[in-house]
Amino acid sequence: MFQRQPGERVRFYGAQRIPVAGNKCRVRVRLDMPSGGSYVAVVEGPAGPDHELRSAGAATLDALRQLVKAKHLPVTFELAEVAAFEAFGKPGVMVSIKAEFQNQVRSLLGFSPMEEDPARSVAVAVLGATNRFLALAS
């Protein structure tokens, strides 16, 4: 009874953590469209677990901005907050994103269990937060 929503769903392809000199770290995130097309973003920030979570969130949103631009969607995103915490006795990550669409601003929340690759977990949380109105999927 449920059908696919119109439009495609973008999928998380991969994330890469690249240590760089000066105690910094780059996080590279790639999102793919099933019909073709990849959106890659790299964000550099301080090294360290919390900083790298934020870099991963920023890179995912940068990749999404490329997608939004390519699709001519009048949506803007801004990464508000990223934090690791414990849910159901296990580590997880929560993201808060400010989205603006047709002069309305909304705060979107996304969650993912913390997996072996924290950057992936953050990317999945970002896609979960933005999923509803961009037909995105991890």
Added chain:
Amino acid sequence: MKGWLPRRIRFVKSNTEQDAGVRRVSVELLRPDEGNYVGRAERPSGEVDLLRAGAEAAAAAVVNAAGGGDAEVKVEDIERVKMFGRDIVVASVSATYRGQTFSLFGVCEVHEDPATAGALAVLSATNRVLELS
């Protein structure tokens, strides 16, 4: 919500009734052009129980709205956390649809009504798999 992209299933309302230490929650969903679907659940009167009752009622409503595909939605766990200075509910849900079982998570900020927040967290979780939005 006006002006945001259309949703295939919309949350309409939740309703809570108190009866001798038991809270009964109903959640109503709307599929435009198809109809309304209601799910119900009841729990003891504690606050966490009200979150869970809202979540379970939403899960039942989603199954009703699915109407096929042997859909099953179960609220595995639900937790209220303080994050970013906000009151947020996180729901862990297992959903089976067309023979596939998914472990899903949904979040929602708690405003006035915990039952509604629990329900919206479940809808957030099932959105991707069951094409809700």
